[in-house]
Each structure stands twice: as structure tokens, then as C-alpha cells.
Amino acid sequence: MKLREVVSSLNLGVASASDTLDQTITGGYASDLLSCVMAKAQAGNIWVTLQAHVNIVAVASLLNLTGIIITEGSRLEEATIEKANEEHIPILTTPLPTFTVVSKLAALGIQGTD
Amino acid sequence: MFQYVLADLHIHTVLSPCAEVEMIPPLIIRRARELGLGLIGITDHNSAENVAAVIEAAQGSGITVLPGIEVQTREEVHVVTLFDTAQQALVWQMEVFNHLPNLKNNEDHFGAQFVVDASGEYIRRNERLLATSTDMSLEMVVAMVQDLGGLALPAHVDRPSFSLLANLGFVPPDLDLPAVEILCSSQESEVRQRFPQIRGFTMVSSGDAHRLSEMVARTIFKIAAPTVAELVLAMRGEDGRWVEIY
Numbered sequence: 353m354k355l356r357e358v359v360s361s362l363n364l365g366v367a368s369a370s371d372t373l374d375q376t377i378t379g380g381y382a383s384d385l386l387s388c389v390m391a392k393a394q395a396g397n398i399w400v401t402l403q404a405h406v407n408i409v410a411v412a413s414l415l416n417l418t419g420i421i422i423t424e425g426s427r428l429e430e431a432t433i434e435k436a437n438e439e440h441i442p443i444l445t446t447p448l449p450t451f452t453v454v455s456k457l458a459a460l461g462i463q464g465t466d
Numbered sequence: 467m468f469q470y471v472l473a474d475l476h477i478h479t480v481l482s483p484c485a486e487v488e489m490i491p492p493l494i495i496r497r498a499r500e501l502g503l504g505l506i507g508i509t510d511h512n513s514a515e516n517v518a519a520v521i522e523a524a525q526g527s528g529i530t531v532l533p534g535i536e537v538q539t540r541e542e543v544h545v546v547t548l549f550d551t552a553q554q555a556l557v558w559q560m561e562v563f564n565h566l567p568n569l570k571n572n573e574d575h576f577g578a579q580f581v582v583d584a585s586g587e588y589i590r591r592n593e594r595l596l597a598t599s600t601d602m603s604l605e606m607v608v609a610m611v612q613d614l615g616g617l618a619l620p621a622h623v624d625r626p627s628f629s630l631l632a633n634l635g636f637v638p639p640d641l642d643l644p645a646v647e648i649l650c651s652s653q654e655s656e657v658r659q660r661f662p663q664i665r666g667f668t669m670v671s672s673g674d675a676h677r678l679s680e681m682v683a684r685t686i687f688k689i690a691a692p693t694v695a696e697l698v699l700a701m702r703g704e705d706g707r708w709v710e711i712y
């Protein structure tokens with residue numbers, strides 16, 4: 353599934369790198385601890401978190417994630433958006449909580465890893 | 467002109483809901499004396515309401531008390547913040563309170579938050595929930611503390627929760643930190659191996675004591691005076707100052 357389809361289906365805001373929505377999502381991962389994400393998330397994953405710190409961009413870039421969904425309307429820092437534009441990492445926003453977002457992604461057929 | 471000072475820069479009092487009732491000023495000072503500590507940091511969760519009492523209790527003991535706060539950032543990272551004077555710490559506390567959600571502490575769940583005098587006598591409770599996140603980012607906390615003339619150290623970075631490395635993976639490259647704190651149960655060499663991302667950082671190790679038996683004397687500073695400015699020099703290894711964990 354393309355990132356663009358997820359954006360429109362979940363009605364997500366696009367806070368950065370809006371020119372990168374044609375990537376294909378291979379799966380999903382959710383955690384707010386970046387140490388766990390670095391150990392577990394797979395290339396091509398969409399990452400769901402409410403962590404909005406600038407370090408999320410480096411992690412997504414390092415792991416070649418397709419994008420980051422920031423949940424619960426968590427306030428994005430300017431530095432995070434700037435860095436995400438530089439690194440071409442799409443940051444997507446929603447007021448929904450993480451559980452709801454993950455359920456919706458699962459309903460679209462996006463799977464997690466075992 | 468230099469002195470060698472044993473320090474434990476991260477100690478909680480009965481103001482921290484998770485601390486034991488024995489964590490009152492005279493007993494903290496007595497224990498610090500037993501351990502040979504010359505310098506202690508008083509760092510309750512998101513509050514400095516007991517620092518003046520510990521400073522007063524330390525008078526005549528030869529022990530220097532650095533007043534501070536262990537702040538919880540919006541990323542749930544704990545940061546030990548330390549100052550030279552209680553006034554500085556109280557200014558910082560106002561800032562922290564402004565950035566805390568206005569929730570009531572639940573004593574049954576978290577424990578009571580006691581404000582005490584220098585002898586440890588009960589003055590009042592802080593009814594506000596202190597054991598939670600402020601809405602300040604890590605960067606904001608470090609910058610504001612340094613602006614106030616204080617020292618900010620990411621706490622227990624090798625802990626699996628409430629830590630810079632667990633929550634944010636690595637030290638943000640633009641963040642200017644003189645040192646990081648590791649757990650009192652950790653060996654510095656092991657931490658450097660396990661976390662290559664902080665290999666280049668100076669490390670200190672404090673007890674994060676919530677009971678008297680958890681206070682530790684394993685970080686030694688070579689400094690000219692027990693002040694924040696001297697600690698920073700030692701952490702940066704400048705002008706003949708240094709710090710070591712043993």
C-alpha cells in the first residue's frame with residue numbers, strides 16, 4: 353500500500369516532505385521508545401508514535417522507514433519538521449491515539465512483524 | 467588549591483512520592499558524612515521545595531549541598547538539574563511548575579509528597595502530582611538551566627525507562643552536555659561498550675537514592691571549590707580539574 357492512500361484513508365496531516373508520499377509501506381511498527389524502534393523496526397515500515405522529538409527523524413532515516421505518524425496531536429517541534437524536510441522523511445499527524453491508528457492501519461492490511 | 471571531593475549528585479527526599487520517609491535532611495546529611503561525601507545534590511521529582519531545608523541541615527557539617535530538581539521532560543527523559551543557590555533552584559522550580567499539568571497527586575498510588583524543615587519535621591504536603599512529565603523538551607530544559615547558571619545532566623542514561631538513551635536512542639547532536647549520569651550499579655567501561663553513542667561523554671554515577679542505603683560515594687571530583695562552575699570544568703577536563711567514577 354502506498355503512503356498516500358494511508359494519508360487519505362486516515363485523514364492524516366502532512367507536516368513534512370509532502371513530495372515523498374508515493375513510497376510503498378511494507379509493514380508497521382509502534383513504540384515511543386526510540387531505542388526499541390532502532391532495534392526492531394524494519395525498512396519500509398510506517399512508524400506510529402507520540403514522540404515528537406527531533407531524534408525521530410534520524411531514526412526513521414537510518415532505518416529507511418516510509419514515514420512517521422505522530423498521534424494524539426502531540427506538539428511537533430520546529431526543529432523536527434525542519435530536519436524531516438531535509439531528510440525527506442514524511443511526518444504525518446493525527447489527533448487519534450496510537451491504538452486507534454494501529455487498528456485502522458491493520459484494517460487496511462498493514463501488518464506488524466512477529 | 468585543588469580539593470578531591472566525593473559526590474552524589476542525585477538524591478531524593480520525602481518530597482518525592484517514591485522516596486522512603488527516612489529521606490529527611492538530618493539523616494541524609496548523617497549518611498553523607500558516613501560515606502565521606504563532600505558534595506551532594508538534592509533532586510526531587512519536578513520540585514525543589516526541600517532543598518533549603520537540606521542546605522540548612524548541612525550547616526557546620528562541611529558538606530556542600532547543591533540544590534536541584536530532577537525534571538521529567540515531555541519525552542519522559544529524566545534530567546538532573548543542579549544550582550549553586552536555593553534561590554536559583556526556586557526560580558527554576560517556578561518554571562517547572564508552570565510546565566507541569568495541573569493534576570492532583572494520588573497518594574495511594576504514588577505515595578505522599580512531604581515538605582519538611584531542616585530537622586525533618588513535617589510542614590505540609592505538596593498536593594500536586596509531581597511524578598509526571600512537564601511539557602518542556604529536553605533541549606528546552608538544558609538551555610533554560612544553563613541560562614540560569616545551572617548544570618543539566620541526563621539521569622541514569624543506561625536505565626531502560628525514563629532515560630535519554632531508552633527514550634530518544636542517542637544524544638541529540640546539537641545538545642551541549644558536559645556529562646551524563648550512569649546507574650550506581652553500572653561499570654563505566656561496560657556502559658561505554660554497550661552504548662557506543664555515548665562513548666565520547668564524560669560520565670558521573672550517582673545513587674538516585676530513594677532510601678539512605680542507596681546513597682553512594684563513587685564519583686570523585688578534583689576541583690577548586692564545590693560549585694556548579696567547577697563541576698562543569700571538571701566534567702570537561704579543563705584547567706587541571708577532572709572527574710572519575712571508581
Ligand SMILES: [Zn+2]
Binds near residue numbers: 536544621622628
Ligand atoms: Zn529518574
Ligand SMILES: [Zn+2]
Binds near residue numbers: 476536
Ligand atoms: Zn531520581
